[in-house]
Structures are given as structure tokens and as C-alpha cells.
Amino acid sequence: MPSSQQPPEPDADLLGLFVRPIHDAGLRYVVAGSVAGMYFSEPRLTIDVDIPIFLGRRDLPVLSARFSEPDYYCPPPEVIAVEADRECRGHFNIIHIPTGLKADFYPANADETFAWAWEHKVLVESDSGQVYLAPPEYVILWKLIFYKEGKSQKHLRDISRILAVQPELSHRDFLDAAIRERSLQAAWEEARAWI
Amino acid sequence: MELEPLHPLQIERFRAMSFREKMAVSRGLFRMARRARLESVRKAHPGLDEKQCLQLVAKEFARSRT
Numbered sequence: 001m002p003s004s005q006q007p008p009e010p011d012a013d014l015l016g017l018f019v020r021p022i023h024d025a026g027l028r029y030v031v032a033g034s035v036a037g038m039y040f041s042e043p044r045l046t047i048d049v050d051i052p053i054f055l056g057r058r059d060l061p062v063l064s065a066r067f068s069e070p071d072y073y074c075p076p077p078e079v080i081a082v083e084a085d086r087e088c089r090g091h092f093n094i095i096h097i098p099t100g101l102k103a104d105f106y107p108a109n110a111d112e113t114f115a116w117a118w119e120h121k122v123l124v125e126s127d128s129g130q131v132y133l134a135p136p137e138y139v140i141l142w143k144l145i146f147y148k149e150g151k152s153q154k155h156l157r158d159i160s161r162i163l164a165v166q167p168e169l170s171h172r173d174f175l176d177a178a179i180r181e182r183s184l185q186a187a188w189e190e191a192r193a194w195i
Numbered sequence: 196m197e198l199e200p201l202h203p204l205q206i207e208r209f210r211a212m213s214f215r216e217k218m219a220v221s222r223g224l225f226r227m228a229r230r231a232r233l234e235s236v237r238k239a240h241p242g243l244d245e246k247q248c249l250q251l252v253a254k255e256f257a258r259s260r261t
Binding site: 012013014015034035038039041042043044045046047048095097098099100101102124125126127154157160161164165166194195 | 198200201205206209210212213214215216217218219220221222224225226228229249252253254255256257258259260261
């Protein structure tokens with residue numbers, strides 16, 4: 001197909017598709033993972049956005065309403081409720097059908113690291129409007145946790161890029177304590193060796 | 196795995212870039228990747244119409260991890 005006949009490209013804005021709807025709804029969330037990592041380091045390709053979130057019972061219909069068919073796949077409210085009730089590590093996906101872009105939601109109602117991240121969140125401007133980002137120490141901490149569990153080296157790469165672009169962390173005490181408590185020293189040393 | 200270090204000019208630039216600029220670069224990378232996959236799918240599946248090719252690419256991205 002000649003380029004002049006290319007179909008219109010769908011909106012590929014992760015923040016507009018997934019984050020602004022929950023921001024506008026007043027939900028308690030932070031953007032973490034590689035999208036937040038970009039703010040603190042370099043731009044890179046990503047097709048998903050990680051969103052730790054506090055979800056109360058009355059928030060569940062909000063998700064169903066904001067992420068509705070035919071544009072989105074969103075799990076049924078009862079499935080989300082089960083994930084939100086987990087003591088730790090709840091998880092569900094919402095997918096934007098036309099693009100395949102995805103949001104990984106991590107209900108974190110009982111997670112003290114999320115409470116800390118919410119307290120230290122960073123409000124930034126995007127093309128879609130204002131969004132809350134997690135602070136870099138929280139992004140690094142969870143990348144260390146995921147690396148320890150799954151050994152995906154993309155996490156070490158992202159951490160090393162954050163440390164290369166922004167070597168001064170203003171809440172280093174939080175990160176150091178969390179690394180000790182969760183026995184992440186080896187992963188942390190590996191990440192620092194990549195710089 | 197070896198990671199190529201950032202050039203000091205890159206570090207300087209990334210420190211100066213706004214979040215909007217970085218997300219615009221990321222969206223551009225997504226569009227480039229999507230176009231490349233779409234072209235590949237069209238060639239691999241000549242019997243599919245354009246809507247089916249777009250759906251196939253979207254499914255690929257939904258299954259991918261970045």
C-alpha cells in the first residue's frame with residue numbers, strides 16, 4: 001500500500017489512553033515502570049504502562065466505565081475486586097484494542113511502598129494533561145524486585161539509565177532501607193555495575 | 196549482557212528534555228515499530244485485508260513485553 005494510502009495511525013499515547021482517565025476520576029495512582037523511568041532518564045520504546053493504584057469498592061465501576069468496549073478490554077469488576085483485595089501483588093491488565101497498548105494495574109491498597117510513593121509523587125505535564133509519576137527510588141525499587149524474581153535484564157538497563165542521567169537520589173535513605181529489608185543487595189550491585 | 200554507555204552529550208540532552216519531549220520520542224518509536232510490523236504482516240499474509248492486518252499487529256503488541 002503506498003504511503004499516501006496508509007490508514008490513519010491510532011493515538012499511541014499511553015498517558016492519554018490509560019492514565020488521564022483515572023487521573024480525571026480522582027483515583028489514587030502513580031505511573032511507575034518504564035514510563036516513569038523515562039522521565040528520570042532517556043526516552044525509549046514501550047507499549048505498556050505500569051500503574052500501582054489504590055482501589056476501593058466504589059472505584060471499581062469507575063474503571064469499567066472509563067475503559068469500556070469496544071475500544072478497551074477491561075476485566076469484570078468482580079475480577080478486579082479479587083485483585084484489589086490481595087494482601088500484596090494484585091495485578092490486572094487493561095488493553096486498548098485498536099493499538100494493542102496495555103496498562104498493567106497493580107492494586108496496592110496494603111502496600112507501604114505505594115503509600116510512600118503516593119506521598120512523594122511527582123506531578124508532571126504531558127501532552128494529555130497532568131499525571132502523577134512515582135519518584136525514582138520507587139521505580140528503582142520495583143525494578144530490582146522484578147529483576148530478582150524474573151531476571152529480565154531490561155530492569156537493570158532501566159535502572160542504570162536512571163542512575164546515569166540522574167545520579168543524585170533525594171530519597172536514598174528510603175531506597176537503601178527497602179533494599180536491605182527485601183534482600184536486594186545483589187540485584188542493586190548488578191544494576192550499578194551496568195553504569 | 197553489555198550495555199553501551201550513554202554519551203555525555205546524550206546525558207546532557209536527556210537531562211534537558213521535558214517529559215513531553217521524551218514521550219513524543221517514545222510515541223514515534225511505537226509508530227515506527229507498528230509500521231514495520233504492519234508491513235511485515237501484509238507481506239506474510241497477502242490474503243488478509245487491511246483491517247485484519249491491523250488487528251493482527253494490535254494482538255502482537257498486546258502480547259509483547261517491553
